[in-house]
Amino acid sequence: MARQRLPVRAVAAQVLQAVNDGQSLSQALPHGLAQVSESDRSQLQALCYGSCRWYHRLYSELTIRLHKPLKKGDRIAIPLMLVALFQIRHSQQADYAVVNETVEACRSLGKPHLSGLINAILRAALREGEPEPASDADELSHPQWMTEKLRHNWPERWQAILDGNNAQGPMTLRVNARQHSRDAYLAQLRQNDIAAAATAFAKQGIQLDRPCGVEQLPGFDTGAVSVQDEAAQLCTQLLDLAPGQRVLDACAAPGGKTCAILESSDNLDVVALDQSAERMQRVQENLDRLQLQARLATADAADLDQWWDGRPFDRILLDVPCSASGVIRRHPDIKLLRREKDIPALAEIQLNLLERLWTTLKPGGRLVYATCSVFPQENHRIIQRFIKAHEDAALTMPELAWGLDTGAGRQLFPEPGSHDGFFYACLSRNEHPSANQATLP
Incomplete structure (x- = not known):
């Protein structure tokens, strides 16, 4: 006999519990999606993302209503009620249906003894309305x-x-300049009744009025276009690419920037590097779809002996591991997973990567340092520390119409209806550093 499927909100509760236990949504959600019917998958995804997005505000309300802690074995009731509160406060679902179906989901999870408690708490939430948040953090979740x-x-x-x-981020595309101009692809979208407009800053960017499945995008399977936020697309303009250059894309997975680099200029010798073999498969899949070629290496970028052949690079894109605090709207589980102690630890990793890869850059070459963070500790303070220690390093930011000038790079913030939060700094290696140039041991 086939195993009976759990209700969607019960599966959503399990996914949310997995995130609470330290898994990312990208790790936990695929298992959840496999447990529900294809017709229910979009609802499950919406419940999981929405519950993470508003988790802190919802949890604040739940703690007011839950007068004593639950037993350890009953803790699944917490995410189950958070999913229900998300629907009550942020969806169009009928209130009575949310309550009734949540009670049924409780029973399906083998916790019938909690059904009365859940019913009482949710009905009180409906009757009394949302309480005043206790702090700015709770109010802004x-x-x-x-x-x-x-x-x-x-x-x-x-x-x-x-x-x-x-705010939910818009769906933004990068047109493959090897196949189409941006105007030509906008015309194709119009012919397919997909409303869109050119992005303000990224030269190949298009922002859709409404998200759609990639299967609806003309030529997606043959590499005409890729999904990539406008802020992420700006790296190629900063690299100032020219034919024949040797380019390193460090920390490259899943490959969006690698492909953008290859689309930007002819005859580039591109090395794409990442320490995750699984994620490097994504890089190869993206290259194959776009009919592009790069040299792929799986290694720790900071361990030069693992991967570097001694030939210096004209250009380096160093998109370092970071807090991802600038892309929370696309990955709301970051609010649950990230800890304050992570930031200084990440900053040391970032500075070490910059120190190591600097030695692989040609004199006269350019390194673009990038994060998807809005914390200065990971951004312009890293650049300030590095330049202070390296007399052969110079900040060479071009004149730009976007971002905030921090004095050591440009900071973009997440903008509703526009780009994500990113940081960029352009560093050039002087041809003739002074005799007391700082070097690595």
Whole structure:
């Protein structure tokens, strides 16, 4: 006999519990999607992303209503009620259906003794309305440490950053310049009744009025276009690519920037590097779809003996591992997974990668340092520390119409209806450094 499927909200609760236990949504959600019918998968995804996006505000309300802690074996009821509260506060689902179906989901999870408690809490939530949040962090649904850190770092912008994190990001495309001009592809979209417009800053970017499945995009399977946020696309303009250059894309997976580099100029010798063999498969899949070629290496970028052949690079894109605090709107589980102690640890990794890869850059070459973070500790402070220690390093940012000039790079913030939060700095290696140039041992 086939095993009976769990209700969608029961599976959503299991996914949310897995995220609470340390898994990312990208790790936990595929298992959940496999447990529901194809027709229910979009609903499951919406429940999981929405519950993570509003988790801190929902949890604040739940703690007010839950007067005593649950036993350890009953903790699945917490994410189950959070999913229900998300629907009550942020969806068009009928309230009575949310309550009734959540009670049934509780029973399906083998917790019938909790059905009365769940029913009472959800009915009180309907009857009494949402309580006043206890703090700015709860109101804006972010962890307290993140709220305070952003308030300190960006006193005039912190609330706009948090609001931007809570807005769903638009679907943005990068047109493959080897196949189409942007105007020509916009015309194809119009012919297919897909409303879109050119992005303001990325030269090959198009933003859709409404998201759609990639199967609806003309020529997607044959590499006409890729999905990539506008801020991420800006790296190729900063690299100032020219035919014949040797280019390193460090920390390259899943390959969107690698492909953007190869689309930008002819006859590039591109090395794409990442330490995850599984994620490097994604790089190869993207290259294959776009009919592009690069040299792939699976190694720790900081361990030059593993992968570098001693030939210096004209250009390096160093998109370092970071807090991903600028892309929370696309990955709301970051609010649950990231910890304040992660930031200084990441900063040391970032500086070490910059130090090591700097030695592989040609004199006169350019390195573009990139993050999808909005924390200065990972961004312009890294660049300041590096330049202070390296007399052969110079900041060479071009004149730009986007981002905030930090004095050591440009900071983009997540903008509702526009780009994600990113940081970029362009560093050039001087041809003739002074005799006391700092070097690595």
